[in-house]
Structure formats: structure tokens, C-alpha cells
Amino acid sequence: MSNLDLTNSQDFSIWDKDFLEKTDSIINLPALNSLEVEIILKELEEKSKTSNFEELVDICYSIVQRVPIPLVKIDVNYIVRCRPNDPGQIFKQSSELSYNPNQDKISQGRFNLIKEPIFYAVLPSNSKNNYPPELATIFETCKDLKTILTIAKEKLVTLSYWKIAKEFFAISLSFYDEAKNKNDNIHNINTFFETILKNRFTDTSKEPLLKLYRFLSQKASHVKEDDSDYLITTAFKHALTKFYGKKINAIIYSGADSENHCINIALSKDLVDEKYIDFLGAIMYKIKLDKQIIPYTEIAYPMQGKYFIFQPVKNLPTS
Secondary structure, eight states, X not given: OOOOOOOOOXXXXXXXXXHHHHHHHHHTSOOOOHHHHHHHHHHHHHHHHTTOHHHHHHHHHHHXXXXXXXXXXXXXXXXXXXXXXXXXXXXXXXXXXXXXXXXXGOOOOSSOOTTOOEEEEEEOOOBTTOOOHHHHHHHHHOGGGGTOSXXXXXXXXXXXXXXXXXXXXXXXXXXXHHHHXXXXXXXXXXXXXXXXXXXXXXXXXXXXXXXXXXXXXXXXXXXXXXXXXXXXXXXXXXXXXXXXXXXXXXXXXXXGGGTTSSEEXXXXXXXXXXXXXXXXXXXXXXXXXXXXXXXXXXXXXXXXXXXXXXXXXXXXXXX
């Protein structure tokens, strides 16, 4: 590989076939009404505060059986992921930039429990202000850069690029106005599914569904405040896997740390292990004391599939 194509068609094919089939299959079931949804949301909030995860999964499973699933085919040119470097650490192979294989060092995340590996990354997309996915993934990993004026010590981060090797689908959890207004792809996805619901459900049935998805989307995209915050979205992911198996192995959601301008993605460990994505290359950046982010190396491309060697960036700025 001589270069890395960072252009992107940004099509985000909306996969309506399964969505419509699932919608058809539940139309004859009793629709979730407003009162049921209110009770469900209240139960989710209460169980999350008591950290009763299995009960959360059961509630989410009852939801998954009765709602249409907004699926999107992930057909972008690449996804990008960030990993901070420890002092003196230089990565040399792609496995070091994938999900964390050391389960004892995995903390609870938006869609994973403690010790549960998952691959978080950012998609290229049509942000209204052209927000770079590289910056979004750095902010997702180095959250202090958003809250302090300067940092105490310069740090290095490594960004890795991955291509889609085999077709897969993700459920979209970005159903709220701020996400829709800041990203054209989210706007298109939301508008499509909202239209489908409007055409296939009465207003009485449609509104509770939209309320439910708005709730889950906002839970997925907000900044963590306490340990219970992401139990609901993690339980929802577990319920999806329980009901659909490997058919749905990824979730896209609006990025809190990009202020909803970018689209993040969470991929299951199985999807990565089964080579649905392939490593394209990596680059290191330096974060200076004033939080300026500058290239530290050239892009390193894989040799023999997974190994790579970084070269210093040409004409590195000195100030």
C-alpha cells in the first residue's frame, strides 16, 4: 500500500429491507402505547440506579421484540480509532491498536460492561461544520482536552485507520434533534426512518416508538456522569445480541465529545475477530501543552499484514 485514501463517499446506505420486514411482523402485535413506554423508561432508570443489569437486559429484550430496528449498512471508506501512548511507548502491530485484549483493564463503557472488549471508533461523515473524525476520536479518548486550558505534560496518541472488509450493519441510535441538525448523514437516516414509521403506524403508535428511540439515543450520546449512566445502553446492546444473534454487531451513535457533530461506532469483538474490518495504517500525533495537536510521524502502512514502522514526520513544526 502506497497511500491511504481518506476521501469518502459517505453514502450510509439505509437498509430498509430488514427494517420493513420487522415492521411488518410487529404491525399485528399490540403496539407500545404511550403509557407502556412511560413505564418502561421509568423502570430502566430505576434499575440502572440499582445496577440490576440482568433485569435491565430483560426489559430491553421485551422492547427489542416489539420495535422495528433502524439498520444502516456501514459502507464508508474507513473508520478511525485513537489510542493514547504511555510514556516511551511506540506501537508496532495492529493488534495493539484494536480493542483491548487485557480484560482486567477494561472499564465500563457506553455499550460494554467491565472486562468486556469492544471496538470504539469514529466514522467519516458529513458534519455541518466539517468536524474531523480524527479530532473526534482523540477527544473521545483524551477527554481532559475538552475541560482544561493547558495540559501538564505533552502526550502522544496513535490514530489507526481500518477499512470495511466485509459487509455489516449497525443499528442507529441518533434520534434526537441536536444530532440530526449537526450532521447531514444523521439527518438523512433519521428522516428516512421517521417517514417509514409515519407511513406504517398511526400517530398514536408512532410517537411512543420515537420517544423510546430518543431516550436510548440520548443515553448513548451523553457524557458520563456516574457508573450507572451507560448500563441502559449496554443492556440494550446485550438484548439486541440475545434476540438477533450476530446479525446486528454494531451500533452507531452521535458523539458527545464532538458535540454531536460526528458519528461514533461501537463494534463487537466478534466482528473484529472475524475480520470484518482490516487494518489500513496508523499515524502518531503530539498534543502540546497548549493542546495544539500536530503530526508526530508519517502514516505507517502494514507490512506482512499487521506490523508497521513509524517514520518521523517531515518538516515537523518546532513551535
